[in-house]
Amino acid sequence: MPTGSTAPQFALLLESLTQPAALLELATFAGCLALAWLVCRLLRGAAKQPPSILFGRGIVDGVLFPVLALLLAFAARHLLFGSLPPGVFLLVLPILTSLVAIRLTVRVLRAAFPQSQFTRVIERSVSWLAWVGVVLWITGLLPLILEELDAIHWKVGAAQISVRNIIEGTLSAAIVLMLVLWVSAALEARLLKGAGDNLSVRKMAANATRTLLLVVGLILALSAAGIDLTALGVLGGAIGVGIGLGMQKLAANYVSGFVILAERSVRIGDMVKVDGFEGRITDINTRYTLIRALNGRESIVPNEMMVTQRVENSSLADPMVVVSTIVQVAYGTDLDALRPRLAEAVGAVPRVLSQPAPSVQLSNFAADGLELTVNFWIADPHAGQGNVKSDVNLALLRALQEMGVEIPFPQRVLRRVAG
Numbered sequence: 001m002p003t004g005s006t007a008p009q010f011a012l013l014l015e016s017l018t019q020p021a022a023l024l025e026l027a028t029f030a031g032c033l034a035l036a037w038l039v040c041r042l043l044r045g046a047a048k049q050p051p052s053i054l055f056g057r058g059i060v061d062g063v064l065f066p067v068l069a070l071l072l073a074f075a076a077r078h079l080l081f082g083s084l085p086p087g088v089f090l091l092v093l094p095i096l097t098s099l100v101a102i103r104l105t106v107r108v109l110r111a112a113f114p115q116s117q118f119t120r121v122i123e124r125s126v127s128w129l130a131w132v133g134v135v136l137w138i139t140g141l142l143p144l145i146l147e148e149l150d151a152i153h154w155k156v157g158a159a160q161i162s163v164r165n166i167i168e169g170t171l172s173a174a175i176v177l178m179l180v181l182w183v184s185a186a187l188e189a190r191l192l193k194g195a196g197d198n199l200s201v202r203k204m205a206a207n208a209t210r211t212l213l214l215v216v217g218l219i220l221a222l223s224a225a226g227i228d229l230t231a232l233g234v235l236g237g238a239i240g241v242g243i244g245l246g247m248q249k250l251a252a253n254y255v256s257g258f259v260i261l262a263e264r265s266v267r268i269g270d271m272v273k274v275d276g277f278e279g280r281i282t283d284i285n286t287r288y289t290l291i292r293a294l295n296g297r298e299s300i301v302p303n304e305m306m307v308t309q310r311v312e313n314s315s316l317a318d319p320m321v322v323v324s325t326i327v328q329v330a331y332g333t334d335l336d337a338l339r340p341r342l343a344e345a346v347g348a349v350p351r352v353l354s355q356p357a358p359s360v361q362l363s364n365f366a367a368d369g370l371e372l373t374v375n376f377w378i379a380d381p382h383a384g385q386g387n388v389k390s391d392v393n394l395a396l397l398r399a400l401q402e403m404g405v406e407i408p409f410p411q412r413v414l415r416r417v418a419g
Helices: 001-015 020-045 064-080 088-112 118-139 141-151 162-193 198-222 229-245 249-264 302-309 333-347 384-402
Strands: 153-156 159-162 271-274 277-284 288-292 298-302 310-312 321-329 361-363 370-378
Touching: 001 384, 020 088, 064 229, 064 384, 088 118, 118 141, 141 159, 141 162, 141 384, 153 302, 159 370, 162 229, 162 333, 249 277, 249 288, 249 302, 277 298, 288 302, 321 333, 321 384, 333 361, 333 370, 333 384, 370 384
Parallel strands: none
Antiparallel strands: 153 159, 271 277, 271 310, 277 288, 288 298, 321 370, 361 370
């Protein structure tokens, strides 16, 4: 049956491609592509811009170019070649439609979920489905397949559902979700653009906006799929029971994430220490906080832990932190002359603040010598403390060597007992 039905249509397509009008159609389509490129070029501007959903990395790899080309080609087909048999436009219109679907899915998913590993899988699946649909449409098999799928139906309650309804509803839901993700990604980029001290507040607003739009998009997608929304009442009750029993931690992490962002107890860029892990906060998500240590290691800390446990924040009220180091000198050393010289040597080290000034204190009468504790302040703990402490120790060593001060070695006295 399919072969007999599609053979005349495919033969008509081949015959129309050999007609002289096909050259005119081809030239018109080339003009549509050139006009679409020119409009995208004017809208994007001459300056180099970061990748976006509309324009992509260049001009032709975004969503706007195939959309404009499709609209121009569709208008040219009906305005200029309405009375002629379809030829080139019968091929290019479904191809451009497929390209729009692929570009929209790829660009929106990459903007909404840049770190997701499933993005490439979804991209390939959408590409295969789109190009298979193009082939079925061109060959004339798609209407026949849809009729066969419509014939496969069953009754659910008072409604009658077919396989075709499920497929069309799924595609409609996917389109709605793509548009919602596009809007949420655009709003998030606008909210986070140029954020300074209020980065955490903008991050909270972006997360709340994305969550709200996803909920609205899910409702619209379910409506587009033909699902009765009155049934969501029972589903919502089941989800509430699930949250109360098995999803307590997950719900607590999400609530804690909004509490952290709202209270600003910790902010992006703060140096914190949580559960023995110390580093700089690089991102605060709705479920977890990402902390990066100075050695490059990253820790994913659930937001509930950031609320319920003690968090040491070195940057909340003042980014300045004090660093200490210890040095011993021999007994009999003139400390009144040595202490100002050591403080001056420490103050000359880069990154050491002049106010508060470094201090040298006699902290202990050790077994081998006088123990001096050197305290100094830095304003950039995120740049590391071990490196500046090493520079301070080297400055102390040079100062002691210049003054001829002895650094004592451990001393032990051995007594011989007559036997």
